[in-house]
Amino acid sequence: MLTETTTLRKADALPVPSTYDGAKAHLKRAAETSKVNTEQTTKRMAWVVQVYAVRDNQDRAAFAELFGYFAPRVKSFLMKSGASPDLAEECTQEVMATLWNKAHMFDPTKASVSTWIFTIARNRKIDILRKQRRPEPEDLPWGPEAEPDQADAIGLQQETEQLGQALATLPEEQRKLIERAYFGELTHSQIAAETGLPLGTIKSRIRLALDRLRHAMK
Amino acid sequence: MMNDMTKIKHHLTEPLLMGYAAGTLPEAFNLVVATHISMCDDCRAALAGYEAVGGEVMMDTAPVDVAEDALAATLALIDSGKFADQPAPRRTKDSVFPGPLQDYVSGDIDSLKWRKVGGGVSQLVLKTSKDASVRLLRIPAGTAVPDHGHRGTELTLVLQGAFTDEEDRFGAGDVEVANEDLHHTPVAEEGMDCICLAATDAPLRFNGLVPRIAQRFIGI
Numbered sequence: 441m442l443t444e445t446t447t448l449r450k451a452d453a454l455p456v457p458s459t460y461d462g463a464k465a466h467l468k469r470a471a472e473t474s475k476v477n478t479e480q481t482t483k484r485m486a487w488v489v490q491v492y493a494v495r496d497n498q499d500r501a502a503f504a505e506l507f508g509y510f511a512p513r514v515k516s517f518l519m520k521s522g523a524s525p526d527l528a529e530e531c532t533q534e535v536m537a538t539l540w541n542k543a544h545m546f547d548p549t550k551a552s553v554s555t556w557i558f559t560i561a562r563n564r565k566i567d568i569l570r571k572q573r574r575p576e577p578e579d580l581p582w583g584p585e586a587e588p589d590q591a592d593a594i595g596l597q598q599e600t601e602q603l604g605q606a607l608a609t610l611p612e613e614q615r616k617l618i619e620r621a622y623f624g625e626l627t628h629s630q631i632a633a634e635t636g637l638p639l640g641t642i643k644s645r646i647r648l649a650l651d652r653l654r655h656a657m658k
Numbered sequence: 659m660m661n662d663m664t665k666i667k668h669h670l671t672e673p674l675l676m677g678y679a680a681g682t683l684p685e686a687f688n689l690v691v692a693t694h695i696s697m698c699d700d701c702r703a704a705l706a707g708y709e710a711v712g713g714e715v716m717m718d719t720a721p722v723d724v725a726e727d728a729l730a731a732t733l734a735l736i737d738s739g740k741f742a743d744q745p746a747p748r749r750t751k752d753s754v755f756p757g758p759l760q761d762y763v764s765g766d767i768d769s770l771k772w773r774k775v776g777g778g779v780s781q782l783v784l785k786t787s788k789d790a791s792v793r794l795l796r797i798p799a800g801t802a803v804p805d806h807g808h809r810g811t812e813l814t815l816v817l818q819g820a821f822t823d824e825e826d827r828f829g830a831g832d833v834e835v836a837n838e839d840l841h842h843t844p845v846a847e848e849g850m851d852c853i854c855l856a857a858t859d860a861p862l863r864f865n866g867l868v869p870r871i872a873q874r875f876i877g878i
């Protein structure tokens with residue numbers, strides 16, 4: 441499995457199936473530039489490559505890898521958000537089908553694959569569990585450079601990884617509160633204004649990416 | 659709008675951003691959040707941060723086995739072509755209403771069915787789920803909205819013009835987040851009508867008998 445055998449030092453020994461050929465460079469670059477959380481960042485870049493393989497080649501093997509890893513977590517999240525096991529199963533399949541259909545929308549400079557799949561699951565939760573209309577922010581049209589910058593993509597994967605580690609090392613009570621907010625057990629007025637999470641870096645990076653996009657649109 | 663983006667001074671609160679990221683806010687609040695984010699890149703970036711947290715929370719949950727045929731069923735669902743997500747909204751050029759808001763109103767400012775609520779102020783209540791309510795307010799230049807307090811949370815997003823209250827000045831793109839502690843009398847600036855999108859999760863409380871009677875009829 442791509443996600444399990446990927447290590448940095450042996451980037452050239454990756455068991456990359458032929459359909460991933462075009463994407464090899466991404467992984468290699470990830471190996472060269474990553475300085476922190478290298479193993480986890482490489483794993484995140486492998487997910488990016490898998491989404492690209494779905495997007496470019498409708499690659500079912502890559503999709504199966506993503507499915508194997510993410511579907512059980514999406515289902516878990518939906519059940520913790522109040523879905524029965526049957527409904528969570530149905531929603532999970534729809535979430536993963538949406539991943540396939542929207543693979544062309546994925547941008548690794550703005551989201552890690554885990555973040556992106558979470559937003560799809562969150563949306564499905566509002567549609568099916570809460571049965572509400574779902575207002576979304578306006579889409580930003582792409583500028584002339586459609587292909588996202590690799591260094592930015594890797595940077596964002598690293599920061600998402602660091603955020604995950606920061607969450608894991610928060611004091612138990614604080615972490616539980618954040619989890620409860622995401623599972624829908626807290627109203628917005630019960631959510632603490634100060635989460636204790638280091639969100640500054642990831643916000644600044646995305647803010648810069650948006651500036652560049654706005655600039656390119658002019 | 660592009661120029662307004664740099665001038666936005668009043669942003670969404672962290673709990674609102676987290677609530678939107680989690681998908682747990684009332685629909686009326688989601689509409690205000692999505693509309694503000696369409697005008698504000700700072701909050702768009704902050705929301706992306708909170709969505710990243712959501713992703714990590716999801717990754718941290720203990721995985722639950724999916725059905726044995728889940729992958730095959732999903733591929734069949736994909737092949738059927740029956741399943742498609744809603745497309746993200748785009749703004750009609752030159753509208754005061756950002757894309758998400760356009761999905762809730764039919765027309766632009768002058769073609770809407772405004773209802774007078776007294777003092778020259780008009781409103782248009784938008785249809786959302788009942789856990790909170792949201793309306794467009796049109797406050798003529800120089801006019802005050804009656805002094806009112808709040809039982810719950812009130813979000814007021816300026817779409818056009820500006821208003822000033824006891825707290826500060828709020829221009830296009832600014833959002834005021836008011837709770838029970840705030841009693842305020844917003845006054846629209848001279849120059850042009852102030853158009854706001856206002857959501858609340860509890861009825862507003864007007865001070866004074868006449869507004870209170872009016873409140874019964876207009877339903878705010």
